[in-house]
Amino acid sequence: MNLEELEQIAVTEREAREKVRHEVRVCMAAGCLSCQSQGVKDALTAEVKNRGLEETHKVKGVGCMGLCSEGPLVATSEKQMYKHVASADAAALVNSLDGEPVKRLDCPTDVPFFQRQKKIVLENSGVIDPERIEDYIAEGGYRAIVNALSDMMPQEVISEITTSGLRGRGGAGYPTGLKWSTVSRADGNPKYVICNADEGDPGAFMDRSVLESDPHRVLEGMLIAAYAVGASEGFIYVRAEYPLAIKRLKTAIRQAERLGLLGTNICGTRFSFRIDLRLGAGAFVCGEETALIASVEGKRGTPRPRPPYPAMSGLFGQPTLINNVETYANVPPIIRNGGAWYAEIGTEKSKGTKVFALAGRIENTGLVEVPMGITLRDIVYDIGGGIPEGRKFKAVQTGGPSGGCLPADCLDMPVDYESLAKAGSIMGSGGMIIMDESSCMVDVAKYFMDFCMTESCGKCVPCRVGTYQMHRILSAITNLTATEPDLKMLEELCDLLKNTSLCGLGQSAPNPVVSTLKSFAEEYRAHIHDKKCAAGVCGAHENGGDEKSKPEEKNEARELSEVGA
Amino acid sequence: MSPTNVVKPGTKPVQPASNVKTLQIDGKDFSARPEETILDVARQNKIFIPRLCELEGLSDVGACRLCLVEVKGSNKLLPACVTRVYEGMEVTTNSPRLAAYRRMIIELLFTERNHICSVCVSNGHCDLQWMAQKLGLTHVHFPYRYPKANVDASHERFVIDHNRCILCTRCVRVCDEIEGAHVWDVMGRGIDAKVVTDLNEAWGNSETCTSCGKCVHVCPTGALSEKGHAVAEMEKRRHFLPYLTMMRESQE
Structure with missing residues (x-):
């Protein structure tokens, strides 16, 4: 696989798309699947088939579109979305493609919930079919790793990440570039790369959504990391409670291996990398890096005192890079567009965007990606649509069981690592639970x-x-x-x-x-x-x-x- | 040029010996090898640092949190048993803050299970009891939990009384690291955690247990004891451990 071959796949895929006049996207992530979006997709496919429109109309299963509370969601174009779609609405939706939109199911997209988001990690979520690597490649996927392998030294990759100012998205906010650089300099061979997908905070589902909607992005992020630090083996530690994420990851790994993007001598270089899955057995503490490593080793998942840090002595006593799903998901766009581009987004010390899972007493429950530094008020009232039933806002809980509850007078505080810590909470992995006066x-x-x-x-x-x-x-x-x-x-x-x-x-x-x-x-x-x-x-x-x-x-x-x- | 920069002819600037670190513990100067921990240095120099899970000759897990010490320049308390020394380290092993934390940790241990010294085989020979006295614990101000814990007397020579267990995991480590049988392990999470033999089977039915009794003698409390001892009669003998470790190291 080289850049030309990759481009060829993308071109073929785009040509196939151009033949299609109408693409109907049905959300197939956990939220919508749980309210029968599979049935909706099947009904739409059958409807298109019955009318003999398969050539020009394509029904595609895609990842999360964000507004989980209104599912199942269906998008018929960039601007037109439908909410609460049932299988029985299939005929009406297909009719509407060449005519007027179906008013009763309309889900407005010109609202702050969609307009005020800035999507980097979720750029492909709700757009591509997570089970097809070609779809990811057509959106520019795997270009970053192929470019990095052919044009960049590992040190340059690390310096690009350092320039970007990316910080660990698992919660603690440790500078990612510094961590990569430490692992790359650590003595020891082999080195390992681990992706922490043991998301366990109550009310948080960001990593799950990324894995279910765009699994290749995480694989590419890990590939780039492995190249940068000199690792040849990687593990994704994903909790067994996420069966769909596991299934899509397995599919993604198999597809990437078939195209030679994972395995030995990737892109004809001396760089080899393979990824295995490890399933967590339901312990929250295994999200802690040393406990996670013990669990990957097959031991009881308990933490050990640090130092030594995993960067020095991690999996099987070897230098190990361990990052969160969202951190890896940020890597391909940084390499593609440059660290400086990323560093322009966000605040002075917290760069880029952050995905938050909005839950609790809020109008728009779902997944949002916003630039760092946005105020809590904007998230709760503007994007989140405020508190339902005219009740009064009381507190927002960030950071899960490790975080804190922020009262109303913190609403105008910018959301970044330092401000949240100063207010007595933490950024955490991105769960936000909104509470109103009915909560004690x-x-x-x-x-x-x-x-x-x-x-x-x-x-x-x-x-x-x-x-x-x-x-x-x-x-x-x-x-x-x-x-x-x-x-x-x-x-x-x-x-x-x-x-x-x-x-x-x-x-x-x-x-x-x-x-x-x-x-x-x-x-x-x-x-x-x-x-x-x-x-x-x-x-x-x-x-x-x-x-x-x-x-x-x-x-x-x-x-x-x-x-x- | 200032006079301090002048190097007198015939003298060389003193180079520190490469492999020796000097540090201060409680204001006194000590030297140590870089692979040694704060606790190693303290032990060699007869400085008392309380601990319950640590035992010389076994690996260190840093679980009991009694050996936490203050290190200048670190805003966190560090466990002396696993923290390596470094040049210029300044350690404080005792302070009112540390003493308060240590007493609270012992208190929590007493409330966790049923530690009733007056009817315990290890009364008077118990590390937990001794540590509580040493740290000046006069009363427990947290409420007791009074769990219903089991006693397994199925082994022909030994007994495990879960009422007295403090989950230090010395038995787990000695069986795994010294005896090589790995009969013991921990099951369950949090407050429900307990040590088990094999896959939570009765000790008497264990096919892996060699009945060596090492676990019994490293146990800090009356949780593991030999049969045939009445109250306060169970004294533990641990001289075998440093001896075995030394013999092994000499063979390596």
Whole structure:
């Protein structure tokens, strides 16, 4: 495979497209599939076939279009989208292709939700068929790696990434260029490249969507990384709860291997790289890099103290580059367009765009990609469409169980790594859960503590026992049986866990509690002193405050766990 | 030219010996080899750093978090058992903050399972009990959990009482690294984690156990004991461990 052959595939694919007069795109990502978009696609295909229009009309399954709450989504042109499409609407949609749009299903695309996004990672999502490599190549795919292999030294690739200012999208925001450069300089052979696709934050589905909508982008990112650091083997650690992502990744790897874009002597050079999948067995802590590496090695997924960092001694004791799905997905466009192009987007210290998964009490639930530095208000009210049913915004939770809850007075803060950290939360992997006045912040804190307690690996004492004790206190507060000394104890435990836990899970487990204690202290006081919950969520329950005994509609915890499913 | 830059004839600037690091622990100067940890240096120089999961001769896991120390220039507390020394390191092994954290960690261990010393075979010979006394723990202010934990007495010579286990994983490591049998491992997550023999089978039915008893003797508490001991009678003998390690190293 060289650049000409790649171009030939792209040209053939584009010619085939030109013959098609109407392309009907049906979202085939997890969100829409779960509301029967497969049936919609089958019905549309059958309708086209019945009318004998296969030559000019093409029905294509594509990745996520973003507005998951309105699915199944169908796009008939760049400007025309339909929402809540059912199989029965197939005839009407095919009729509309050469006539007037179907009004009752119309999904306006000139709204801020679509207009204010800036798509780099998601540029192909909802456009290409994730199960066809030719579609990806036609959109300029694999050009970056072929170019890099023929025209760039590994050092130049790294310097391009460094120039771009890209930072790790897994949450901590470590400069990607620096990490690559460290691994490339580390002594040891072989070296490994790992893609962390163990996305586990409640309410977050960015990585899942990227893998389901554009898996080749991640493979290309890993290829470029492997070339830059000198690795010849890579692993994608993807959680087993994402069967569709796994299926599409397997297909993508097979296709890339067939075209000689993965395997030995790629593009006729001495560079060889192969990628294997490793499936996570459902432990949240395996998203922590050292635990993930242990799990890939076939050991129990528990973290170990760092240093040594994986860049020095990682998988099987070898230098290992480990990045998140979204980080790799950013790499091909950076190499294609140059680091300087990327560095123009975003803020001074946080470059580029970030994908956020909007969930909770917000009008437009779904996936958005926005430039760094946009304000929370723009995301919540403009892009997200505000809070439904005329309720009042209360808080936004970012960063999952490691993050915090930001109150209304943080709404005008720019969204970047530093600002979020200063406000007591973190960027995290990109989950944003919006809460309105019907949510009780103590209950939210308890929900996340319950998550950390059950997901603690049990290795170090502060996290194993501390999360249990904190959860016990928070349960007492939400049962309205807690006293003032309990609150003091809670603060002591927050401090202990933050400073003494072994890994990031334990160190950041107190964050939801600390941030709600800071911004919503009066709610804690009301629960403890006045035995009242303003949101009406908490109260004494017959089964001693058991989760399941709560009224369904008021139970934030249940709702969040459904979102994260 | 300032006088400090003048090198007197016949003298050379002193080069530090390449493989020796000098560091300060609690204000005193020490030297160490680069592969040594803070705990190694402290141990050689009779500086006490509390720990429960660490045992000389076994690999270090940094799990109990008692050996956390303050290192100047680092905003994080670092575990002495796995942190390598470096030139000019300044370590503080004890401070009011560290003492408070250590006491809380011991407290959490006491609340986690049923550590009732008065009826324990290891009473008076227990690392956890000793550490609590040494760290000045007078009472536990967190509520106890009182879990229902099992006792497995199916082995003909030994007993495991999960009520006393603190999950230090010394038994797991000694069985894997020294005996080479890997009978023990950890199952479950978080507060539900526990040590198991084979694939969570009764110890007496274990086909891999060699009945060597190393696990029993490295266990810091009364969780693992030999049968036939009454309250406070179970004393652990650990001299075999440094001896075995030394013999192995000499053969390598």
